[in-house]
Amino acid sequence: MYRPQIRILDCTIRDGGLMNDHKFTTEQVKRVFDACSxxxxxxxxxxxxxxxxxxxxxKFGPAKFCDEEYLREVAYEGGSKVSVMADVGRTDYKDIIPKKESIVSMVRVATYCKEIDKAIDLGRHAKAQGYEVCVNIMSVSHVLEPDLDEALGQLAETDFDVVYLVDSFGYLYSEQVQYLANKYLKAFEGTKIEVGIHCHNNQQLAFANTIEGIIRGINYLDGSVYGMGRAAGNCTTELLLGFLKNPRYNVQPVLDLIETDFLKMQSELKWGYYIPYMVAGILNKHPRTALAMMKDSQGVSYGDYYRKLLLEGEEV
Amino acid sequence: MYRPQIRILDCTIRDGGLMNDHKFTTEQVKRVFDACSxxxxxxxxxxxxxxxxxxxxxKFGPAKFCDEEYLREVAYEGGSKVSVMADVGRTDYKDIIPKKESIVSMVRVATYCKEIDKAIDLGRHAKAQGYEVCVNIMSVSHVLEPDLDEALGQLAETDFDVVYLVDSFGYLYSEQVQYLANKYLKAFEGTKIEVGIHCHNNQQLAFANTIEGIIRGINYLDGSVYGMGRAAGNCTTELLLGFLKNPRYNVQPVLDLIETDFLKMQSELKWGYYIPYMVAGILNKHPRTALAMMKDSQGVSYGDYYRKLLLEGEEV
Structure with missing residues (x-):
């Protein structure tokens, strides 16, 4: 019944850290790693x-930098594989130390489509250091199709391991995911590159879109505990664990972790389905103004915010 | 671009009322009706x-009984059409007064599949009184397929207007919705009966499943403001309004209504994505034990609740 090639990647600490400047306690990160494992x-x-x-x-917690010392304190061998994200333009190549000195298994390069050459360069460096390499092309709902085709074509010529379809703005629905998933999968036919999917939940579609990806043949699935991630957050790890049939998966440790650690954090940091994030999602906008609106609406009503975002240009 | 046959039915007061014994104030119901209109x-x-x-x-608010006096106080001509729900076995036929004396346009008969004969009888009464008639077959994820086929066959022989696919337990995902939607649509081919869809949000799939229904050809779509409904609640009306392209729809009044009335109600009544509801959803269970767990967990952890529900029989 299940597809053994499927992999779950939990990005709670990485994407969720965008809501608290990565200021998790060491014990919190340990509990997340342990529950995932x-x-x-x-x-x-x-x-x-x-x-x-x-x-x-x-100004940031240690998860912003992922020094080897931090990683070895929170993670252990025999649990989940460790992944770290390296943003194009924000990464010092020297920080990607040789794999044999590191607990990290996979380096995920995050890039905008237009910087794909830089992403490939950084990915090649990580590959040469011995890591599994993944490239996340962010904000796909703002990318022009010829540019995306060219980027995927370039990636298909690398020896990278995974390329992700990333709906940063939580804008896509099933038919669009289907179209893009087919495009990504076709681009990597005949290569060893797997396709992944990372969805945001502005329209409560992150889990559904991830399922749509699975149906099309995508094997790498991003989730986060209780959906913790920037703005509306992500597909939840617990829903993926509840849905997938591989007997290796067990949702119970993550459910208990939500109760001990995430209810309180969510009530303070307020990621999830909130109207400003929903409005940004339906209008295919970056969540930055929605994040500002959540902090201080300055008397702007939800309806007015919608109208403002609808009528204004891209950079409001 | 849009399909003119599509109709949105907002069930906030009806389904949401299951969370507060229908104790809305008159002013609240007026504001909901006005924003919908x-x-x-x-x-x-x-x-x-x-x-x-x-x-x-x-023990209940007036929305539990929908006397004509209450309806005329909260609704007005020229706004949304008024719908009321009549549960099989809980309705006095005498309360379905002649249409010409009522502001109601549609009577929705809610039934379990096994009581379909009673539902058809009640529906015929409502039809004879002059109303549009809709039948909601609840809890479809617990219905045996031959029983469902027989019920749909019986309904196809009536002069009713709409029959709803209802995922009461928030259990279904896209491929199952697709399968059932095709079944319902096929059953009513060659009749004037439209198909509707009413989804619950236990797995954050209510909106996605409603979209799946639209793609298959379902035209009647249930939503509720901010998803207010029993347990995990429903597909949200604002997401439907944001998604559908008919120029008649405008999400703005509903967004403002959420801000003025629903944020506070949600924080008190706690419908939506909560782990007990999610657990009931992934296990295809009635939310009654999850509702009890939300009120008083009695020291049972989320993980233990999952295990308990997984291992026990249907009626825990």
Missing amino acids: KSGVDYCELGYKCDKSQFDVK | KSGVDYCELGYKCDKSQFDVK
Whole structure:
């Protein structure tokens, strides 16, 4: 009944960290890694590899930088594989140390489509250092189709492991995911590159779109515990664990983790289905103004915010 | 671009009323009806037609009984059409007064599949009184297929207007909705009966499943404001309004209504994506134990609740 090639990647600490400047406690990250490991989650993404010359270490938690010391404190061998994200333009190549010195299994390069050449360069460096390499092309709902085709064509010529379809703005619905999933899968036919999907939940479609990806043949699935992620958050890891039939998966440890750690965090940080995020999603906009609206609406009503975003240009 | 046959039915007061014993204030119901009307929502369901010999009027709000006096106070001509729900076995036929004396346009008969003969009898009575008639076959994820086929066959021989596919337990995902939608649509081919879809959101799939219904050819779509409904609640009306392309629809009045009335109600009544409801959904169970768990967990953890529900029989 199940497809053994499917992998779950939990990105709670990485994407969720965008809501708290990655200021998780060491114990929290440990509990997330442990619950993921016990639930059979294949990869646990423990943060970003951000360049310390660009970001002040005092303003962010250690998951923003993923030093080897931090990673070894929170993760252990025999659990989920460890993944870290490296943003194009925000990563010091020297921080991608040789695989044999690291607990990390996979480096995920995050890029805008227009910077695909830089992403491939960074990915090649990570590959040369010995890692599994994944490339996430962000904000696909803003990419012109010829540019996307060209990027996928370039990626198909690499020896990378996974390329992700990423709906950063939570804009897509099933028929659009189907169209894009087919495009990605076709681009990598005859290669060893797997396709992944990372969805945001602005329209409560993140889980459904991930299922749509599975149906089309996508094998790498991003989730986060209780959906923790930027703005509306992500497809939830617990729904994926509840849905997938591989006997390796068990939702129970993640359910208990939600109760002990995530209810309170969610009530404070407020990721999820909130109207400003929903409005940004239906209008295919970056969530930055919605995040500002959630912090301080300055007397702007939900309806007015919708109208403002509808009528204004891209960069409001 | 849009399909003119599509109708939105907002069931906030009716389904949402299951979370507060229908104790809305008159002003709240007025605001819901007004926002629905201004947003172009086709039908606004203002409650149940419950038998007062079975339910104590002092224990419930007026939306539980939908006396004509209440309906005329909260609704007005020229707005959304008014719909009321009549439960099989809980309705006094005498309460379905002649259409010419009522502001109601549609009577929706709610039934379990096994009581389809009673539903058809009640529906015929409503039809004879002059109303549009709709039948909602509840809890379809618990119905045996031959029974469902027989019920649909019987309904196809009536002069009713709509029959709803109802995922009461929020259990279905896209491929199952597709299968059932095709079944319903085929059953009513060559008749004037339209098919509707009413989804619950236990797995955050209510909106996605409603879209799946649209893609298959379903034209009647249930939503509720901010998803207010029993347990995990429903597909949200605002997401439907944001998605559908008919120029008649405008999401703005509903967004403002959420801000003025629904944020506070949601924080108190707690419908939506909560883990006990999610657990009941993935296990295809009635939400009654999840509702009890939300009120008082009695020290049972989320993980234990999952295990308990997984291992126990149908009626826990």
